[in-house]
Amino acid sequence: MKFNPIKVAFGRHETFALRYSWLTKGYQAVSKPKGNSIFSSDEATVVLGVGKNMVNAIRYWLQAAQLIAPAQSGFETTPLGDKIFGKKGFDPYLEDEATIWLVHWLIASNPELATGWYWFFNKFHKPEFTSQEAASALLEFAKQNIQSKFSATTVKQDSAIVLRMYARSKGNTRTPIEEVLDSPLSLLGLITQAPGGRTYYSRALERDALPIGIFGFAIAQVFEAMHISELPIEDLMYAKGGYP
Incomplete structure (x- = not known):
């Protein structure tokens, strides 16, 4: 979860936000015999039931959520992915x-593959903003901190995808129905959209629905990454630089 200015990723989702069935569908495909090469197979679109660009998006989101990882001959499921989506997984659907x-934590703490998401939840601390302000702020962050080449247009698109994934859609009738289906992450209420649609909110509020076990898992990962066994609660709550 440590930010590396050289190892970053923008636009690998093919402009598709994470959708409900994708993690389950993608994990199951990879976990089958010879499934390690599914994403490079001619059968991928048939097995996953989506177009080629969406195949790439599913592969990306599985990696960003740390549910699969590159292997010698393609991809393999991770132990955490097996715990969640395996045959005896805790929550396969x-x-x-x-x-x-x-899933939110695993994506937001993955700056190498989900740089825009890491930035938003660790670096961008405006409780009220417009989509244009968020896009400009992410682009400025990239210009100041990233040492590898990137496209300004792609960076701004990532900002839009972050908002699309976390803010519930307003049902714009001019948008195809498949594009307004909410991402599962929109259930968390971490980003909300004003009735007029121009303003977004992301405020530090009490999150009673956050399970203590998931919170503990996140803290344990922070401790492991920082090689520490204790941390002042004030630092844990208010540190704005992200961890480690």
């Missing part, structure tokens, strides 16, 4: 809100 909180 993403029905428990606790799992959605966990």
Whole structure:
């Protein structure tokens, strides 16, 4: 979860926000015999039931959520992915809100593959903003901190995808129905949209629905990454630089 200015990723989601069935569908495909090469297979669109660009998006989101990892001949499921989505997994169909909180943490603490998400939840601390302000802030962050090449247009698109994933859609009738289906992460209420649609809110509020076990898991990962066994609660709550 340590930010590396050289190892960053923008735009690998093919402009598709994470959708409900994708993690389950993608994990199951990879976990099958010879499934490690599914994403490079001609059968991928048939097995996953989506177009080629969406195949790439599913692969990306599985990696960003740390549920699969590159292997010698393609991809393999991770132990955490097996615990959640395996045959005896805790929540193979993403029905428990606790799992959605966990997926949020795994994406937001993955700056190498989900740089925009890491930035928003660790660096961007405006409680009220417009989509344009968020896009400009992410682009400025990239210009000041990232040492590898990137496209300004792609960076701004990532900002839009962050908002689309976490803020519930307003049902714009001009938008195709498949594009307004809410991401599971929108259930968490971490980003909300004003009735007029121009303003977004992301405020530090009490989150009673956050399971203590998921919170403990996140803290344990922070401790492991920082090689520490204790941390002042004030630092844990208010540190704005992200961890470690």
